[in-house]
């Protein structure tokens with residue numbers, strides 16, 4: 001298993017926005033309070049940690065040890081809702097989409113911004129064998145980002161944020177490929193919706209949750225360093241030059257130093273038909 005996010009995990013844990021309470025609540029409602037949930041590609045527990053307060057147990061699996069370490073650190077204070085003595089609500093395990101059969105049993109699966117890293121059709125075929133009847137596959141991610149293979153039934157405004165033209169320009173100057181992450185999407189040209197619709201999990205239910213966030217320049221720089229294509233490891237000894245160039249370009253473009261983001265998260269729940 002290779003480390004994709006070299007040195008990015010602390011920035012990820014600190015600066016990537018979560019999905020918001022309403023989206024997590026909706027997800028937990030779909031799974032049920034007594035369920036055991038696999039969070040595949042859990043990162044630092046963006047979903048696993050808030051979900052663990054609402055379901056029986058979460059198995060948080062990721063190939064990146066640095067992500068799991070951040071997750072364990074952040075989860076240290078999380079207690080189950082009823083405070084009764086029992087197993088820890090989150091179990092952190094190193095693994096990936098090719099090691100599903102080695103995992104303890106689970107009732108549902110969630111993937112937050114991780115499905116595009118995987119052989120999606122193969123994962124769904126394997127989940128069809130592993131999930132019990134009624135088991136759901138849920139995807140969480142940014143609705144309407146051009147670089148992500150998300151798609152909605154109705155026409156939508158692409159979710160382009162005000163700082164992104166500046167970010168793209170600086171990244172291009174440093175030879176960083178901003179679109180490199182959507183490997184599977186680019187290889188097949190298919191959206192997540194299309195891949196699911198061609199799988200056993202073709203009964204889809206989509207909800208979008210919108211929030212407004214305010215960023216400052218340090219937050220945007222931290223966010224940038226959380227991406228695999230511009231992680232500290234990808235930048236190497238150019239890290240400080242990159243941070244300085246990004247800061248200067250952002251503040252030249254917007255001297256107020258404040259950026260507003262309209263964040264749209266899609267929760268896509270996929271179930272088998274007839275079960």
Ligand SMILES: C[S@@+](CC[C@H](N)C(=O)[O-])C[C@H]1O[C@@H](n2cnc3c(N)ncnc32)[C@H](O)[C@@H]1O
Pocket residue numbers: 004005016040041042043044045046047061062063064067095096097098111112113114117118
């Ligand atoms: C963008 S992060 C998402 C983290 C978290 N789920 C979230 O919603 O913020 C993608 C995660 O997928 C993991 N990942 C990459 N390839 C994977 C694979 N084949 N199977 C499982 N996870 C994978 C990465 O290590 C990374 O932690």
